[in-house]
Amino acid sequence: MTDPHARQAELQALFDSYVDAGLKLDLTRGKPAAEQLDLSNDLDGILEGFYLLQDGSDVRNYGGIVGIPEARQLGAEFMDARPEQVMVGGNSSLNLMYQYVEHMMSIWGTNPIKFLCPVPGYDRHFTICEHFNIEMINVPMFDDGPDMAMVKELVSQDAAIKGIWCVPKYSNPTGNTYSKETVEQMAEIAKVAGENFKVFWDNAYAVHDLVEKGDVLASILAAAETAGTADSIVMLGSTSKVTFAGAGISFLATSISRLKAFEEFLSDQMIGFDKVNQLRHVRFLKDSEGIKAHMARHREIVKPKFDLVLTKLEKHLAGKNMATWNSPRGGYFISLDTRPGLATTIISMAAEAGVKLTPAGATFPYGRDPDDMNIRLAPTFPGLGELESAMDVFVTCVELASLNAELV
Secondary structure: OOOHHHHHHHHHHHHHHHHHHOOOEEEOOOOOOHHHHHOOHHHOOOOOOOOEOOOOOEOOOOOOOOOOHHHHHHHHHHHOOOHHHEEEOOOOHHHHHHHHHHHHHHHHOOOOOEEEEEEOOOHHHHHHHHHOOOEEEEEEEEOOEEOHHHHHHHHHHOOOEEEEEEOOOOOOOOOOOOOHHHHHHHHHHHHHHOOOOEEEEEOOOOOOEOOOOOOOOOOHHHHHHHHOOHHHEEEEEEOOOOOOOOOOOEEEEOOHHHHHHHHHHHOOOOOOOOHHHHHHHHHHHOOHHHHHHHHHHHHHHHHHHHHHHHHHHHHHHOOOOOEEEOOOOEOOOEEEEEOOOOHHHHHHHHHHOOEEEOOOOOOOHHHOOOOOOEEEEOOOOOOHHHHHHHHHHHHHHHHHHHHHHHOO
């Protein structure tokens, strides 16, 4: 058995060598790599001067907040909804989320508002809540989705709870996909929570499989229509990690009546989104089969990076009782839990050695991880060589920090 003090000294020397190397590596956010963006370069020039829709409308002109019909059809296939339920927005589904919450604030009124937040979760959701002074309540995430018993209990006891954030397929950062039972229970929540409760269904990774036969997510709108709660569902998605991250199109789907109300809300601030870009995406992606083929090419680029990270974690940390992690079947992240109280230390050590990671606590509301143990790894952006170097630093930091705490 290796002497822990000797191993500690060995790791400290290795860590010091990384610090001296002056590395500058970044694993902070789930951005597509340049190779992934290159897959969509044919978007440029694809219209070839032909800007007319099937009905003869010219996309270069004003009008049409809900989007062009062809793009609404594409969004319906993308998010498992019907075209008449879909709005096509600009390049950011985050923008649509923000605008929809702003829309609802005028309905919810001035009384204190609360949201349920499955954790660990997506920091941008939490930022929206903080902006609107919405109180956030943590809900644990299980393998099949949020703790639904807790969700039901909380909404039944507190009428101020008006929403819940969900990333239902390949959740950010845990990679979990909600089970059919969880989807059906989520569709029923509005019956308990009352009028104007909203399920924000951020299906950001709807088509981002890391395996050939990815997870299948049940349709929340179909379940809600069966339950009579379709007005409570707000589905969101985008092509941000499908085509150009900064120049894609976004989708929002809800009941027809609620979509009309949201359209009216937006009409005071805009005449319409970028219909030229919507048509570019329709011509480029075509339909669900086109999206599937395109994402298979993404998978060829991304999967080796996830495999590398998982191999490094397994080789250096497995069996040491220092960390646990998920092996996602899709999405953009790997979620790792350290021993309690060590995430901040490990992230700080990695930064000292030249590897930037998502800040500790970012996957929890208010940036506060109560156990200080969750770290979100984002493998997609760096090249394989840089990623390998970053992981060598990271696993060294995890083991060294764990031993330092153990041998105090």
